[in-house]
Amino acid sequence: MSAFVARNDEGVERLLERQNTNPESRWQGAIPDATGLHEPGTASGVLVSGVAAYFTAESKFYHDAQLRKRMKMAADHLTRVQSKDGNFDLLITNFNSPPDTAFIMRNVATAAYLANKFGDRELFGWMEPSMQRGADGLLKGGIHTPNHRWVACAALAQLQEVLKRPELIGRIDEWLAEGIDIDEDGQYSEQSTTMYNAHVDNCLVTVADKLKRPELLEPVRKNLETMLYLLHPNYEVVTEISHRQDRNTIGNMGYYWFALRYMARHDNNGQLETVARVFEPDRGSLALLMEYSELQKAGPSPKPVPDNYSKYFPHSNLVHIRRGKTSASIIPRDNSRFFAVRRGEAVVSGVRFAAAFFGKGQFIPTDASEKNGVWTLEETLEGPYFQPLTDGRKQPWGVDNWYEFRKYREQTEVSEFHYTAEVKEVENGFDVRIRAEGTDWVPLAVEVNLREGGEIEGVVEAPDGAEAYILESGYATYRRGGDELRFGPGLAETRYTQVRGAEPKLAGPSVYITGYTPFDRTLEFRWG
Numbered sequence: 077m078s079a080f081v082a083r084n085d086e087g088v089e090r091l092l093e094r095q096n097t098n099p100e101s102r103w104q105g106a107i108p109d110a111t112g113l114h115e116p117g118t119a120s121g122v123l124v125s126g127v128a129a130y131f132t133a134e135s136k137f138y139h140d141a142q143l144r145k146r147m148k149m150a151a152d153h154l155t156r157v158q159s160k161d162g163n164f165d166l167l168i169t170n171f172n173s174p175p176d177t178a179f180i181m182r183n184v185a186t187a188a189y190l191a192n193k194f195g196d197r198e199l200f201g202w203m204e205p206s207m208q209r210g211a212d213g214l215l216k217g218g219i220h221t222p223n224h225r226w227v228a229c230a231a232l233a234q235l236q237e238v239l240k241r242p243e244l245i246g247r248i249d250e251w252l253a254e255g256i257d258i259d260e261d262g263q264y265s266e267q268s269t270t271m272y273n274a275h276v277d278n279c280l281v282t283v284a285d286k287l288k289r290p291e292l293l294e295p296v297r298k299n300l301e302t303m304l305y306l307l308h309p310n311y312e313v314v315t316e317i318s319h320r321q322d323r324n325t326i327g328n329m330g331y332y333w334f335a336l337r338y339m340a341r342h343d344n345n346g347q348l349e350t351v352a353r354v355f356e357p358d359r360g361s362l363a364l365l366m367e368y369s370e371l372q373k374a375g376p377s378p379k380p381v382p383d384n385y386s387k388y389f390p391h392s393n394l395v396h397i398r399r400g401k402t403s404a405s406i407i408p409r410d411n412s413r414f415f416a417v418r419r420g421e422a423v424v425s426g427v428r429f430a431a432a433f434f435g436k437g438q439f440i441p442t443d444a445s446e447k448n449g450v451w452t453l454e455e456t457l458e459g460p461y462f463q464p465l466t467d468g469r470k471q472p473w474g475v476d477n478w479y480e481f482r483k484y485r486e487q488t489e490v491s492e493f494h495y496t497a498e499v500k501e502v503e504n505g506f507d508v509r510i511r512a513e514g515t516d517w518v519p520l521a522v523e524v525n526l527r528e529g530g531e532i533e534g535v536v537e538a539p540d541g542a543e544a545y546i547l548e549s550g551y552a553t554y555r556r557g558g559d560e561l562r563f564g565p566g567l568a569e570t571r572y573t574q575v576r577g578a579e580p581k582l583a584g585p586s587v588y589i590t591g592y593t594p595f596d597r598t599l600e601f602r603w604g
Contacts, residue, residue, distance in 0.1 A: 105153030120183035162213030174217025185234035230279035262302025270327030277335035346379030408444030421557025423527035430578035434459035460487035530556030
């Protein structure tokens, strides 16, 4: 409990230092960001963190008069900036937004629950107007994305608990009638492994707890069990499969803390308890600990998470391999970054390649197969030229319709191109064989992108890009955080790394191997 209190107190201090207290400002009670925008969600943060501190005897803010005054400012801000429909704006993009209202109401309803729990009717009364209007907005409001449905349901369940408005349950049932969008791999439709999956899990736990509907815990259980097989050695997660803004970013399961701790206790699951404890120091919420009795129970004994497996997720388009400190991902289709591997802190963020084939030569596999542990990814391209229109058709010449009419032209001098990438796990590493053939003497460049913060040996600077290097021969050695990874052999038949038609260089240092077609080279990634 002391750790929860200390973390919450630190958060309250930061919020109060930055809170707008100008009585003449429309934004009084909220907190400005670096651009000067005062998002209303920041006021709800003052309330949920502030109320938890205010009613905790161990907190330095216990019954603090100044904090109480600031919570009044925050509650007044929410009432002042709410739209006539009961919604809030997300000033960077969404206006009169029911989904953002749901996120905000989740915080406010938690604060109101605690105010009720400790018998503070005045504090509850400061928040009640915005909650009543927020409930009205959510009763009729729409959504943007799949996860918003479940955020709305969670907010409605919390509001119903404190406002006692049974019609809110009817609205929850309208959304739940669609069914939960979870696939056979245990992923929700957005596959957002660091953000929106976590929001869905947390929201479904909330609805299950508040409305006593344990069946809603089943998709949460399925997703969390899947996430155990998407962990890297340092508890980062695979993000290559995401359909949202966390795709290919560095992230972890911190946002899942509430669902992890709840389900670890509910299911007596020691593996979930292990992950919950990893993120509890940074993500544990005092307010939620005070609100949910399930979180207050003693947890199960921690158990090791899976760290020795090769698992294929067909719906998620992912193969994930763990061997202790080693973690690798293969994306069989529709992703230029088809392979990534790490040995501890030495991280190859992605391997890609492209050829200068008619300006469309970025390898993005369209077909994939697996045999005896070897994944084979393929793509076929064509580069045609076009003849005059000879069927009597006349093109109405204009600036917009050339490509529309090109399909009617006869194609000649058609160049063909075929890519193959084979990924094979071997002792102490992986082999990646890259082949390109069909049209000869096409320049090609392989990109091995590395995480920033390490040291690279055995390479020379490339002429056409920042943090771009060429591996001319032999092997490159990459060291980071005490870990080491080697890859090669190198080849430098050209200095042409930023191939026309390729996707832009990835952020961070990239090492290139270059050549001409027909190209057939096996890159070895090794450690130990």
